[in-house]
Amino acid sequence: MSSKNLTRKRSPHDFVFKQELGHGSYSTVYKVFDKHSVNHVYAIKVCSKAHIIKENKVKYVTIEKNTLNLLARACHPGIVRLYYTFHDEENLYFVLDYASGGELLQLLHKMGRFSESWSLHFSCQLIDTIEFIHSKGIIHRDLKPENVLLNRFGRLMITDFGTAATPLNQQKQEDDQNESPRCSSFVGTAEYVSPELLLSNQCDFASDIWALGCIIFQFIMGVPPFRGKNELQTFEKIASLDYLWNNQHYSSNKIDPVIIKLVQKILVLNPQERLTLTNMKKDEWFDKVDWNNKDHIWRGIWQVSEPAYGSSNGVGNGINNGISSGSTNGSTGGFPPRQNLISNKPLHVIDTPIRSIPITKQKKKKPTKVSNTTSSIVEWRKKLGISLQQAQVPSSVPINNSKLVVPSPPLVPQPTSTYLRPAVSPRLMPSSTTPSPSVKRSTSQPSLSKAAPSHDDLYRPASSPDDPNITDHNSNSHNNNITVNTTTNNNYNDIHRPKTMVLKQDYVNIFEIPFKPDGPPMSLESYSKINNDIITELVSKFRPELKSFSKSPVLSTLFKDGTLSYKNDGFSKHMVNVGDPDLSMYDFEFYEQKNDGFLILEKYKYKIWFISLPTIPVTNGLGPIVNSDENWVDCFFRARQIMDEHKTVINKLKNVHLDEPFMALPSPIESRPSSSNVNDSIKESAAISRKTQISDKSVNTKTSTFTESTSQVVRNVSSPPSFGNGVKRNGQKNSPLTLQPPLSSPAMVNQSKKMGYRSPSSPIYVRSPTLSPQSQSMKKYAVPNNMVISSSRYEVLNALKQNSGTNVASSGASAAFKNLQKKKMNQHK
Numbered sequence: 001m002s003s004k005n006l007t008r009k010r011s012p013h014d015f016v017f018k019q020e021l022g023h024g025s026y027s028t029v030y031k032v033f034d035k036h037s038v039n040h041v042y043a044i045k046v047c048s049k050a051h052i053i054k055e056n057k058v059k060y061v062t063i064e065k066n067t068l069n070l071l072a073r074a075c076h077p078g079i080v081r082l083y084y085t086f087h088d089e090e091n092l093y094f095v096l097d098y099a100s101g102g103e104l105l106q107l108l109h110k111m112g113r114f115s116e117s118w119s120l121h122f123s124c125q126l127i128d129t130i131e132f133i134h135s136k137g138i139i140h141r142d143l144k145p146e147n148v149l150l151n152r153f154g155r156l157m158i159t160d161f162g163t164a165a166t167p168l169n170q171q172k173q174e175d176d177q178n179e180s181p182r183c184s185s186f187v188g189t190a191e192y193v194s195p196e197l198l199l200s201n202q203c204d205f206a207s208d209i210w211a212l213g214c215i216i217f218q219f220i221m222g223v224p225p226f227r228g229k230n231e232l233q234t235f236e237k238i239a240s241l242d243y244l245w246n247n248q249h250y251s252s253n254k255i256d257p258v259i260i261k262l263v264q265k266i267l268v269l270n271p272q273e274r275l276t277l278t279n280m281k282k283d284e285w286f287d288k289v290d291w292n293n294k295d296h297i298w299r300g301i302w303q304v305s306e307p308a309y310g311s312s313n314g315v316g317n318g319i320n321n322g323i324s325s326g327s328t329n330g331s332t333g334g335f336p337p338r339q340n341l342i343s344n345k346p347l348h349v350i351d352t353p354i355r356s357i358p359i360t361k362q363k364k365k366k367p368t369k370v371s372n373t374t375s376s377i378v379e380w381r382k383k384l385g386i387s388l389q390q391a392q393v394p395s396s397v398p399i400n401n402s403k404l405v406v407p408s409p410p411l412v413p414q415p416t417s418t419y420l421r422p423a424v425s426p427r428l429m430p431s432s433t434t435p436s437p438s439v440k441r442s443t444s445q446p447s448l449s450k451a452a453p454s455h456d457d458l459y460r461p462a463s464s465p466d467d468p469n470i471t472d473h474n475s476n477s478h479n480n481n482i483t484v485n486t487t488t489n490n491n492y493n494d495i496h497r498p499k500t501m502v503l504k505q506d507y508v509n510i511f512e513i514p515f516k517p518d519g520p521p522m523s524l525e526s527y528s529k530i531n532n533d534i535i536t537e538l539v540s541k542f543r544p545e546l547k548s549f550s551k552s553p554v555l556s557t558l559f560k561d562g563t564l565s566y567k568n569d570g571f572s573k574h575m576v577n578v579g580d581p582d583l584s585m586y587d588f589e590f591y592e593q594k595n596d597g598f599l600i601l602e603k604y605k606y607k608i609w610f611i612s613l614p615t616i617p618v619t620n621g622l623g624p625i626v627n628s629d630e631n632w633v634d635c636f637f638r639a640r641q642i643m644d645e646h647k648t649v650i651n652k653l654k655n656v657h658l659d660e661p662f663m664a665l666p667s668p669i670e671s672r673p674s675s676s677n678v679n680d681s682i683k684e685s686a687a688i689s690r691k692t693q694i695s696d697k698s699v700n701t702k703t704s705t706f707t708e709s710t711s712q713v714v715r716n717v718s719s720p721p722s723f724g725n726g727v728k729r730n731g732q733k734n735s736p737l738t739l740q741p742p743l744s745s746p747a748m749v750n751q752s753k754k755m756g757y758r759s760p761s762s763p764i765y766v767r768s769p770t771l772s773p774q775s776q777s778m779k780k781y782a783v784p785n786n787m788v789i790s791s792s793r794y795e796v797l798n799a800l801k802q803n804s805g806t807n808v809a810s811s812g813a814s815a816a817f818k819n820l821q822k823k824k825m826n827q828h829k
């Protein structure tokens with residue numbers, strides 16, 4: 001390139017525009033060649049001025065340009081470098097490093113998940129880059145694998161600084177009174193948004209670290225840690241730290257506990273307690289990393305051994321195109337020099353006239369991006385009862401490297417502290433129920449009034465009718481899109497949920513303690529086991545309160561689908577689904593003599609409810625009290641049992657096989673277990689429960705610390721995902737089970753069709769409509785073992801062909817059936 005070319009202002013005519021690389025919310029990105037040096041390839045981001053103005057994106061474009069300009073000077077390898085900017089009448093142009101390796105997310109999708117060595121390597125590059133960005137006083141605020149690109153060597157480059165917070169733009173925001181509405185400061189992507197941003201509109205350097213924690217988790221697991229069915233659910237998961245390491249993916253190798261521990265230290269709700277980058281670099285996982293050896297850290301990923309699933313799967317597509325990156329021009333500022341990649345290939349250059357470049361109107365490819373997330377956050381906060389003012393308070397983002405003192409997110413249990421919150425109206429609470437002194441509360445934290453409902457109040461909009469007798473509660477809770485029940489293996493909530501009916505409704509005292517137990521690394525196995533120590537400790541700690549809280553009973557309702565909610569002062573609150581495998585239930589005999597026990601529900605990770613019957617009889621006639629003769633414990637397990645039965649039936653439908661010549665299918669009458677059967681199963685479960693108790697020494701040792709008036713933990717019912725342990729209380733009987741509507745043959749067939757069970761391996765077998773009287777008497781609803789009905793004609797023909805060994809199938813399914821029936825009838829004669 002001549003010196004004249006180097007100094008003059010660039011224009012679109014200096015480049016040959018090749019293919020479109022992608023487009024964002026206000027731009028389209030093209031691969032281009034420098035006409036004056038065809039070996040240099042860049043990416044040009046073209047932003048239509050009209051579109052930017054129309055879509056109110058001026059702020060983002062300005063931020064992006066300023067931030068990239070600021071960062072470009074240091075030539076950090078982990079940042080997409082901005083080389084030139086220019087504009088013409090219609091467009092703004094950013095000439096950037098060309099990232100031929102595409103988005104890191106694409107690579108992750110191709111691989112499923114990264115091997116540990118790749119995860120480590122990418123994490124090192126991310127840490128090095130984020131540290132650099134932060135050292136410039138910049139917070140990225142939208143870190144996620146989509147915003148990380150790869151160059152041809154597989155080195156990562158962070159991009160998309162449109163929502164970054166820099167000294168420059170922050171100052172501008174503060175100065176400008178007419179800045180866009182405050183919700184515009186909610187930035188980010190739902191899955192990676194930090195709890196402090198969600199709950200108190202705080203964002204600092206630690207928020208990027210939160211996102212980094214999510215990304216590391218995603219490297220290992222293939223999916224981000226917090227992902228609900230919708231944004232609101234995602235937020236709920238974030239705020240309750242509800243994520244799960246699923247070892248199932250790793251058939252032989254378990255996830256390294258060191259990684260789990262590291263992520264655990266990063267995904268901490270309180271940003272002040274979150275791991276800093278400095279400490280992260282000292283973590284055990286990075287033991288072997290020499291942070292000063294930039295050459296080593298910035299090796300391309302293709303040089304790192306052990307790609308998890310082979311490299312022949314298309315990974316790295318486009319990386320060997322023989323085209324140099326534009327960055328060959330620049331110095332690397334102390335980082336390993338980028339290789340000179342001059343290609344000898346003649347280039348097939350198509351010179352697209354710049355004016356004809358279409359600026360594609362945004363086809364919204366990322367539903368979770370800023371604007372949607374913004375409105376969801378607003379909605380979520382509203383439901384949570386966090387006022388906008390409250391969330392607004394600290395509107396400025398810190399611009400230096402010192403850590404911002406962020407008030408603890410309101411109403412989110414702090415990792416190490418416990419505070420007590422009455423479920424009943426605060427005015428009725430004894431003074432001793434005020435927060436424990438150990439709790440740090442920010443001044444902006446909402447009071448314990450109705451204006452500041454807890455987390456779970458969001459489960460039902462205040463305006464929605466919630467009387468289960470009037471409304472289809474099922475659809476309500478579903479439409480709100482929030483359920484407490486968020487575990488992966490609990491799919492029976494999603495499929496075939498029965499119309500909700502009230503199983504039990506009664507006035508009870510509910511006492512709620514949010515908590516976060518310290519425990520072993522997150523795993524469903526470890527937490528689904530009941531934790532007697534925690535329960536015992538909490539009961540001891542709050543005993544005075546527990547004794548006296550029975551002053552303001554609330555109407556509690558247990559629905560047939562397992563949903564438990566209560567209503568107080570007209571305010572309805574969803575608590576939990578009793579079918580949640582993360583829920584432990586205890587029947588705690590607090591005052592044995594008075595038979596005034598507590599039912600304790602321990603919701604994995606963040607909450608405990610104590611429920612007791614009111615000592616004062618409720619006679620206010622506020623609503624129906626149904627099923628009051630059945631105790632809560634039995635009722636909970638009945639709900640579970642119903643759900644479980646339902647699940648079992650559905651599972652059976654999936655794969656019903658006939659091992660014997662005849663098989664009885666559930667009939668409307670026979671499928672209902674007789675009460676003795678129920679009792680048998682309950683007895684059996686109770687026996688298992690007793691065994692559990694005996695083997696669990698902590699129960700006995702811990703409860704012995706109680707005073708005489710407190711009995712031992714007499715019932716201790718864990719929460720297996722499968723079946724409730726029908727524990728009975730003194731002198732009370734179990735109600736007979738009510739099952740779902742019976743599934744007759746056509747219903748089964750319809751159901752199977754609905755559920756898409758069409759695999760040849762699992763045809764549906766049903767009873768024959770034309771059995772001989774003899775066989776009818778032998779066994780009701782018996783079917784010939786060769787009888788096959790399936791929604792797939794192919795399956796029927798195939799199955800019959802195999803079974804008969806003849807070519808009977810060729811004459812068609814109905815002929816085959818007739819043939820078969822005839823054969824069977826003859827056999828029975």
Ligand SMILES: Nc1ncnc2c1ncn2[C@@H]1O[C@H](COP(=O)(O)OP(=O)(O)OP(=O)(O)O)[C@@H](O)[C@H]1O
Binds near residue numbers: 022027045149369
């Ligand atoms: N430097 C680059 N090299 C190669 N491809 C790029 C480069 N920059 C962007 N792309 C591709 O172009 C797409 C659009 O990028 P752009 O920065 O305009 O939008 P975005 O960041 O994805 O979205 P938004 O602007 O809404 O945040 C990206 O998804 C990426 O795949």
